[in-house]
Amino acid sequence: MLRFSANLSFLFLDRPFLDRFAAAAANGFKAVEFHFPYAFPVDEVVDAAHRAAVEVVLFNFPAGDWAAGERGIACLPDRVAEFREGVELAARYAEALACPRVNCLAGRRPDGVDEALLCATLVDNLRHAADAFAPAGRQVLMEPLNTRDTPGFLIDRTAPALAVLDAADRPNQGLQYDIYHAQVMEGDLARTLESALPRIGHIQLADNPGRHQPGTGEINFPFLFRHLKAIGYEGWIGCEYVPTGPTEDSFEWMV
Ligand SMILES: O=C(O)[C@H](O)C(=O)CO
Numbered sequence: 373m374l375r376f377s378a379n380l381s382f383l384f385l386d387r388p389f390l391d392r393f394a395a396a397a398a399n400g401f402k403a404v405e406f407h408f409p410y411a412f413p414v415d416e417v418v419d420a421a422h423r424a425a426v427e428v429v430l431f432n433f434p435a436g437d438w439a440a441g442e443r444g445i446a447c448l449p450d451r452v453a454e455f456r457e458g459v460e461l462a463a464r465y466a467e468a469l470a471c472p473r474v475n476c477l478a479g480r481r482p483d484g485v486d487e488a489l490l491c492a493t494l495v496d497n498l499r500h501a502a503d504a505f506a507p508a509g510r511q512v513l514m515e516p517l518n519t520r521d522t523p524g525f526l527i528d529r530t531a532p533a534l535a536v537l538d539a540a541d542r543p544n545q546g547l548q549y550d551i552y553h554a555q556v557m558e559g560d561l562a563r564t565l566e567s568a569l570p571r572i573g574h575i576q577l578a579d580n581p582g583r584h585q586p587g588t589g590e591i592n593f594p595f596l597f598r599h600l601k602a603i604g605y606e607g608w609i610g611c612e613y614v615p616t617g618p619t620e621d622s623f624e625w626m627v
């Protein structure tokens with residue numbers, strides 16, 4: 373049985389963030405995820421999740437100035453203090469929300485900084501976050517993003533993500549495998565999911581092109597869902613797609 377989580381940064385965008393929890397529950401979801409809860413007092417987010425009776429299964433560490441185009445700061449040598457403050461903030465939200473995992477976005481390559489330094493900074497920051505989350509038993513994930521939508525993103529494929537996680541070498545860390553980004557960058561979804569399975573802490577999905585719901589593009593989701601069941605994936609699958617119409621009308625693909 374596959375378990376789907378509603379990504380509230382993509383779904384139900386016709387209503388305020390805190391109202392999306394109840395909308396997800398009304399559409400049958402038992403779990404939600406989102407990019408960032410930090411604009412809202414933690415008690416209000418907890419209250420929204422409790423009232424809707426949904427689990428919060430994932431959100432991101434603070435990732436810099438999103439509106440200015442930043443997509444994470446974990447690889448940036450001049451932003452280490454800011455990243456680590458973000459880890460503390462995320463830990464407070466994760467604790468209050470009983471959220472078992474938080475995703476780290478590596479960030480885009482700045483001009484003129486050596487790649488080895490960016491990777492070393494990322495590894496140090498991942499270690500720091502994993503060590504901060506270990507006592508509570510929470511996991512730190514890292515997600516490759518495709519460089520068509522996010523030019524210059526440092527970690528854009530499965531293999532470099534696993535190499536960085538290997539270098540960080542912490543037991544409470546893992547890969548966030550986003551099927552949409554993976555399809556754009558590397559394809560070979562079924563084999564990669566199988567080989568990376570022990571490292572995968574969370575999966576997200578959207579079809580390609582367009583990043584819409586399954587069934588709108590080239591990815592054979594019925595096959596992938598059978599495959600995920602066959603290889604024994606037991607985690608959550610986040611619905612992180614742009615619905616082609618009203619969110620409520622976008623769930624026909626769900627098994
Ligand atoms: O866009 C995505 O795929 C992410 O999951 C995210 O958290 C921010 O980019």
Ligand SMILES: [Mg+2]
Pocket residue numbers: 515550576612
């Ligand atoms: Mg994603």
